[in-house]
Amino acid sequence: MATISDVAKEARVSVATVSRVLNNKESVRKETQQRVYDAIEKLNFQPNLLARNFRRSESRVILIITPNITNPYYAHILTGIGETASSLGYSALIFNTGGSLEKEKEGMEMLKLRRADGAILLASSMESPHLLEYVESHPVVQCSEYDGASGLPRVSIDNHLAAKEVVEYLIDSGHEKIATISSKNTYISTKERLDAYRETMKDHGLKVPRSYIAHGDPDYSFKSGKKAAMKLLSLKERPTAIFCISDTLALGTISAAMEMGIKVPEELTVTGFDDVDDTTMFHPYITTVKQPCYDLGMRAMKLLFDRMMKKEISDKKVILSHQFVIRESSAPYKP
């Protein structure tokens, strides 16, 4: 394990300087600070939390504010944030809002009260005017979902591009009657995935009847996906492919098809989004978009650390690359 002396050596400064940087003293030159941060990261230095002086104003706690911890999509993001926070000397605490704006404000108030030094927002329901009240004086980073108008640093994938890839794959496989199951929420990912679906269909001269756009619950529940799929599969012009904007909705869709005696993928192609662990539990394994969840969390925490350390952030819009994974729930269209 790296010691503070190792960091000092690596950064070519004294131990006292490293200590000053760790304690966020303004007296250290920006350039020197940068060298120390780089050394901390390179050596994965973990300041001894318990031995540190906790009487200063820092809490050494960061908050993760999230609407729904039970969505398996968050699992690896939370691990990425937690492990990175730990390596930087912070404890990461999760505040579950259940999607309530009131609760979200309660979480943000903890920043004002100095119960936490910074916050990472996962799928915030707040819009810019509310957000801005907090973020001017407190370090906040958005992860996975974001409000572009807030100007806050953010980490995500390119949802529009990823959704376009999926829909183009379906069209290339010969499908024309392609429906979508979106969600009744206001997240940017939901908007971008739906927009990309509509645009790609249009670009290929394919029609999207209004009945082809179904909606699951705001939290993408399995049950709501099943219900939405049952509606789509009862249409007179039954779709031959359904593009679901989350894996849990895709699981619900497969379950609906099974109960209706419709074979996946022989008679119906289903695609998901996110690549949660459940996609490979039962056959057919789900064709989906793999998000780099651990890395999304890690990068968000690093951005937050930079903010808390008052470092200049050159790139406020971090886009990580996704991967389209073809498995068993999709197949070429057969008339």
Add this chain to the structure above:
Amino acid sequence: MATISDVAKEARVSVATVSRVLNNKESVRKETQQRVYDAIEKLNFQPNLLARNFRRSESRVILIITPNITNPYYAHILTGIGETASSLGYSALIFNTGGSLEKEKEGMEMLKLRRADGAILLASSMESPHLLEYVESHPVVQCSEYDGASGLPRVSIDNHLAAKEVVEYLIDSGHEKIATISSKNTYISTKERLDAYRETMKDHGLKVPRSYIAHGDPDYSFKSGKKAAMKLLSLKERPTAIFCISDTLALGTISAAMEMGIKVPEELTVTGFDDVDDTTMFHPYITTVKQPCYDLGMRAMKLLFDRMMKKEISDKKVILSHQFVIRESSAPYKP
């Protein structure tokens, strides 16, 4: 919404007295305090957090220390704790330890540093000597898993009784070759469920070959359940029923059976434990023990509140009732 005046009226005291109780002043008589607490609970009074004076020593934050938030078993427990905390004027923050003892200590240190007023331990890895270092001076409650030797208040179901019911049901259904998938962890529930399996088999004169006791990972992962089941189903004396100590292990077992061409429940009976949402996603729906998860969380938070308010706790060992639910994954033995 109830106001502080409503609480005062209900408790037959002055508003000033309610305020003194809320601010945890020792000057109020125990009996009067009790009346105020009862009124707060009855009226579901929510003190206005933001308007309160935060400069006193309380943080109005409680910690939930848990090894693995991604286990669906915790979902409703966390909701139960969170909503109850909120109704009592506390923010509940979750600290994910990933099962690391080191991290668990880091969480407990936050109590010492007054970052939180109390903690609820879900599935602690700490044993009594370590735990006792913290709990003497700080309010701590155990939920769902516990170390009986710690003397801390706890809420759980009767795991021994529940497991006995399952195994007796299997025996009554004519099964004799009954195996179990336990877990490589040291939780009390794991021990009690395994003990009950062994005892019940013995009481009915049934043998338990060593090879009939398989183990999944400490976190009950689907994959480890599948692997353990594959071993059991490859035995020369193949079991006709498998008692899994968690639903995720049961899901893994059903997946293993499917891949090996063994029909559930026709050729193999599988039972789970906990009743997570996934048990009714795909057929066969799983026969399992339903735990009152929301109530476990709610009661744990109420116990913690009592501790924090220095109320006398008459019953430190709260046992809530479970329910055995027969679904599709189990059937009478057919030779």
